[in-house]
Amino acid sequence: MDEPPPINLRRVATEVGVAVSQVESVVALLDEGNTVPFITRYRKERTGNLDEEQIRAIQKRVKTLRQVAVRARTILRLIESQGKLTDALRRQIERADSLKRLEDLYLPYRPKRQSRAMLARQRGLEPLAERIWSGDATLGELDEAARAF
The missing domain is CATH 1.10.10.650 (RuvA domain 2-like)
Structure with missing residues (x-):
């Protein structure tokens, strides 16, 4: 010991x-x-x-x-x-x-923990998430925006 x-x-x-x-x-x-x-x-x-x-x-x-x-x-x-x-x-x-x-x-x-949200932001998905949350975009527009990722 x-x-x-x-x-x-x-x-x-x-x-x-x-x-x-x-x-x-x-x-x-x-x-x-x-x-x-x-x-x-x-x-x-x-x-x-x-x-x-x-x-x-x-x-x-x-x-x-x-x-x-x-x-x-x-x-x-x-x-x-x-x-x-x-x-x-x-x-x-x-x-x-x-x-x-x-x-x-x-x-x-203390190092910050990496959450899924932080990883998504680092990959540039925040604008897409904001469009989804706003509810203004149509499904077709969202599909087209998601293809970039």
Whole structure:
């Protein structure tokens, strides 16, 4: 399995209200595949007697921060490939603490999806579509106009 992206455990500790060493222990135990009830009951000595609620809060926040870190890495790569990545934008992306904030930062750089309407406009079909929508042209006129395409 891939190495989880680095996250700020001090931030998690502050948010949950526990020591950084406790967060490190919980993250290590969770990464080993241990469940929250197992850690709560049988690894109290390693977690400093954290209760199940605190361990779940750590688990949830670490999961979120890891998702943010992975998405930030992807967004940085995508914007960099477009040649539009500035130092200021890089710092903003690296400091983002939620997926919503990351997506808001990425929105101006996101490639536009190609809809059928966009493809038709690129092929020059917009005038024909306008004539159809207006309802002024006869069927014969529309057939003749469509032959050009």
